Amino acid sequence: MAQSRPHVHSDDCPGCHAAPEVAFARHDHSHCSGDVLARAEALANAQGARLTPVRRRVLEILLEEHRALGAYDVLQRLAAEGFGNQPPVAYRALDFLVENGLAHRIRRLNAFAACMHPGEAHAPAFLICRHCNHVAEAPAAAVRAALDGAAAEMGFLIERSNIEALGLCPACRGAGE
Amino acid sequence: MAQSRPHVHSDDCPGCHAAPEVAFARHDHSHCSGDVLARAEALANAQGARLTPVRRRVLEILLEEHRALGAYDVLQRLAAEGFGNQPPVAYRALDFLVENGLAHRIRRLNAFAACMHPGEAHAPAFLICRHCNHVAEAPAAAVRAALDGAAAEMGFLIERSNIEALGLCPACRGAGE
């Protein structure tokens, strides 16, 4: 998973989003993890939110896996490391991360994934590969715009929304499945 | 809920979708329920799917409520009417309805809602009012197109997707909440 594959980083898009098709590709993951984590830390401070040990560790776990994890998966790893081993421990940390824009909830999977673009106010669409289970965030400004438009036509005011798609990522398409 | 409010029906859009803002408005619901149910029945036949008593009753229940119901809500009503009272009874019927395009699963609510446009091959966006809990289907062709485009940029092939929005419906906006 942590194969070193050089790729350009843009300022607003560390690690996995450097080039359009890179998010799903293999790349030096320790690099983008560290980058995202640093940005997350800065963001938390800026927002006056406290990235405590449990919360930070949960974020690290999500970043390490680079895929969506269930709350109980996270909990298991926390427990193994000496943190509390009851569900609320995991859920609270995960909720904190979601509320502070450091992680996303993937409803289709009942799971959570680290946000790869913390700080860029964004509401991405999630692309879930049904074969390798990886999740990528796709820029969804256009999608949101269309959705807002459709809602407005009906007089509906959108406050939050989730857009998730299931399918095949480039690698798994290439691999014949 | 079943206030008689005249509104024009279009052929492709019985009941609740006659005019843009009608889906959320009060209207003669027994009318669109019946209409949708008849269409659902025809559709099931055409597809060779069997709309058995339980399945039909579940669809009716969803139509009567005109909102998203949890599987256990449905189950409770089924049990009260002499059908089986174990979870699989409800889940199987609901799964059948979803697979045959007669109902939708709203993941954000862990719930199910009757499809208001059976037969029109469609993949709508769901607008969920956080105040009155009603769910409407918004035409989402443009949204899907944008989403497909965003995915294609990343080399991702979408097979299924769900688009859900939480907010305020026209009535609840008007009512000051």
Place this chain on the structure above:
DNA sequence: TCTTGACATGTTATCTTATAACATAGATAG
């Protein structure tokens, strides 16, 4: 008519996901 096979339903048991409620500890402001 029988019977066989496919499909639907009923039932038991269990699993996964999520939260309520309360107790304890740690940080921060006054």
Place this chain on the structure above:
DNA sequence: CTATCTATGTTATAAGATAACATGTCAAGA
């Protein structure tokens, strides 16, 4: 230093979903 707020730990339980097997029903082919 102490009151208060926030975070964590813990117990218990609620809510959502499915696996596995038994029973029933119906219709096509022998």
